[in-house]
Amino acid sequence: MSIDARLRALPSAEILDQIRGVVGPKGVVAADAAVPYLTEWRRRWRGETPLIVVPASVEEVARIVAICASNGVAITPQGGNTGLVGGQIPFGSEVLLSMKRLNRIRDVSPLDNTLTVDAGVTLAEAQGAARDAKRLFPLSIGSEGSCQIGGVISTNAGGVNVLRYGNTRDLVLGLEAVLPSGEIWNGLKRLRKDNTGYDLKQLFIGGEGTLGVVTGAVLKLFPLPTEFVTVFAGVRDPSAAVTLLSLAQTATGGLASSFELLSRLCLDLVLAHIPSTRDPLDAPHPWYVLAEFSSGAAGLRETVETFLASALAKGLIEDAALAENQTQSKSFWRLRHSIAEAIAAEGAAAHHDVSVATADLPRFLMKADAAVAKLAPGARIPAFGHIGDGNVHYDVLPPKGAQRDALSPIEEAIEQRIYDVIAEFQGSISAEHGVGRQRKDDIAKRKSSVELSMMRAIKKALDPQGIMNPGKML
Numbered sequence: 342m343s344i345d346a347r348l349r350a351l352p353s354a355e356i357l358d359q360i361r362g363v364v365g366p367k368g369v370v371a372a373d374a375a376v377p378y379l380t381e382w383r384r385r386w387r388g389e390t391p392l393i394v395v396p397a398s399v400e401e402v403a404r405i406v407a408i409c410a411s412n413g414v415a416i417t418p419q420g421g422n423t424g425l426v427g428g429q430i431p432f433g434s435e436v437l438l439s440m441k442r443l444n445r446i447r448d449v450s451p452l453d454n455t456l457t458v459d460a461g462v463t464l465a466e467a468q469g470a471a472r473d474a475k476r477l478f479p480l481s482i483g484s485e486g487s488c489q490i491g492g493v494i495s496t497n498a499g500g501v502n503v504l505r506y507g508n509t510r511d512l513v514l515g516l517e518a519v520l521p522s523g524e525i526w527n528g529l530k531r532l533r534k535d536n537t538g539y540d541l542k543q544l545f546i547g548g549e550g551t552l553g554v555v556t557g558a559v560l561k562l563f564p565l566p567t568e569f570v571t572v573f574a575g576v577r578d579p580s581a582a583v584t585l586l587s588l589a590q591t592a593t594g595g596l597a598s599s600f601e602l603l604s605r606l607c608l609d610l611v612l613a614h615i616p617s618t619r620d621p622l623d624a625p626h627p628w629y630v631l632a633e634f635s636s637g638a639a640g641l642r643e644t645v646e647t648f649l650a651s652a653l654a655k656g657l658i659e660d661a662a663l664a665e666n667q668t669q670s671k672s673f674w675r676l677r678h679s680i681a682e683a684i685a686a687e688g689a690a691a692h693h694d695v696s697v698a699t700a701d702l703p704r705f706l707m708k709a710d711a712a713v714a715k716l717a718p719g720a721r722i723p724a725f726g727h728i729g730d731g732n733v734h735y736d737v738l739p740p741k742g743a744q745r746d747a748l749s750p751i752e753e754a755i756e757q758r759i760y761d762v763i764a765e766f767q768g769s770i771s772a773e774h775g776v777g778r779q780r781k782d783d784i785a786k787r788k789s790s791v792e793l794s795m796m797r798a799i800k801k802a803l804d805p806q807g808i809m810n811p812g813k814m815l
């Protein structure tokens with residue numbers, strides 16, 4: 342039998358029993374409890390699997406992978422199942438390996454500024470463990486209550502603090518993984534400097550479970566800020582927002598940790614669909630910036646007020662509100678975090694998570710808007726995102742009054758046109774959500790042949806049988 346045919350064939354009852362034997366009854370998910378593991382957040386896909394197992398230790402993971410490797414059985418690793426591109430969903434013969442029982446905080450070292458955790462610890466738990474040690478683990482995303490450290494590592498998650506602290510890739514010092522052979526690689530180093538060859542952990546960061554199973558990680562911690570200032574400002578256009586970001590960084594000495602852009606349409610949708618929300622400013626503005634500044638030293642508010650006065654004098658902002666307290670800050674952030682829900686309530690949107698160089702963002706938005714208007718006159722574009730990272734969630738909604746799913750027949754054409762514009766700016770068609778199943782064909786079309794053959798060579802070297810998460814990414 343060819344490797345492909347063997348991977349697609351359902352594993353025999355005997356092999357499945359061997360795997361069940363590793364985890365015992367506690368580690369096997371019964372068929373009637375499988376739905377939450379096989380349905381993803383946007384309900385775009387419904388998966389299938391012959392077996393869901395939930396190992397409780399690194400050794401159990403290694404034994405399961407070794408059985409799969411000996412028998413050519415495919416595996417899909419799953420963390421919190423919050424991925425948005427179908428990477429964590431098995432589609433037939435793959436054994437689903439849920440990591441949620443690997444949930445120990447292994448070590449916190451305030452002197453090293455490191456936190457060592459199992460892969461199944463949720464992002465919120467990792468943040469909490471850091472906070473208990475009076476440190477900050479700065480990765481912050483909307484799904485942090487459910488997504489796991491192994492998942493954010495495997496997708497190289499971004500979120501709202503990338504501007505100041507970087508992506509997950511910048512926040513991992515060491516890694517432990519079970520390789521597709523079943524061997525355990527212990528790379529749990531707490532080193533800030535290690536130039537002894539290839540940085541192997543980087544292969545697993547953003548690897549989407551295609552090169553092995555991440556079982557543990559050493560994460561970077563930072564001083565815990567004590568002062569926070571949240572600003573909600575109305576701006577003329579994205580170009581003013583980009584210039585405002587540059588001024589903010591210079592005027593505050595780089596204290597902006599988040600700098601989010603949202604269009605008036607986003608705010609309108611939130612105000613229409615999300616209960617108990619209100620516009621923080623008196624009059625409407627075409628675009629808004631939600632910025633957060635943080636510091637461990639006193640005097641932050643005065644610094645931000647001076648920056649805002651200068652921005653107002655330069656005509657970069659039309660109006661602004663400073664949160665007076667934590668409750669008000671939370672209410673500003675709620676507007677931002679509710680955008681996805683408000684868009685979903687309004688209609689069936691086509692979602693695009695794209696990035697360009699920050700300075701190119703205003704021109705990208707203009708060109709993409711014009712391209713979409715040509716294909717779908719009247720379509721509404723509630724664009725929002727992390728402007729400091731050049732990352733915009735460029736969603737497209739049907740024209741007002743049209744049917745919810747009016748754009749479905751031309752969704753693919755719209756997507757390809759947006760990706761063409763992204764290519765003109767040498768941007769990325771997936772800024773933070775990854776490739777998974779959803780964008781596999783797109784990267785095959787849009788990455789250079791040199792890049793694709795390097796990726797395939799790495800995959801072949803580490804996973805010659807292709808058992809790790811087949812049908813995803815490559």
Ligand SMILES: Cc1cc2nc3c(=O)[nH]c(=O)nc-3n(C[C@H](O)[C@H](O)[C@H](O)COP(=O)(O)OP(=O)(O)OC[C@H]3O[C@@H](n4cnc5c(N)ncnc54)[C@H](O)[C@@H]3O)c2cc1C
Nearest residue numbers: 420421422423424428483489491492493498499550555773
């Ligand atoms: C409400 C909401 C808001 C979000 N906001 C953001 C955001 O701001 N920024 C952002 O980047 N993403 C965001 N996401 C996407 C998602 O939360 C991230 O992709 C997250 O990192 C996925 O983590 P997870 O544990 O849920 O992984 P899963 O969804 O379970 O898996 C994702 C991928 O990682 C692989 N994987 C998971 N665990 C392991 C492991 N231990 N070893 C090897 N492979 C593994 C899976 O096979 C799959 O390919 C959001 C999602 C939701 C639902």
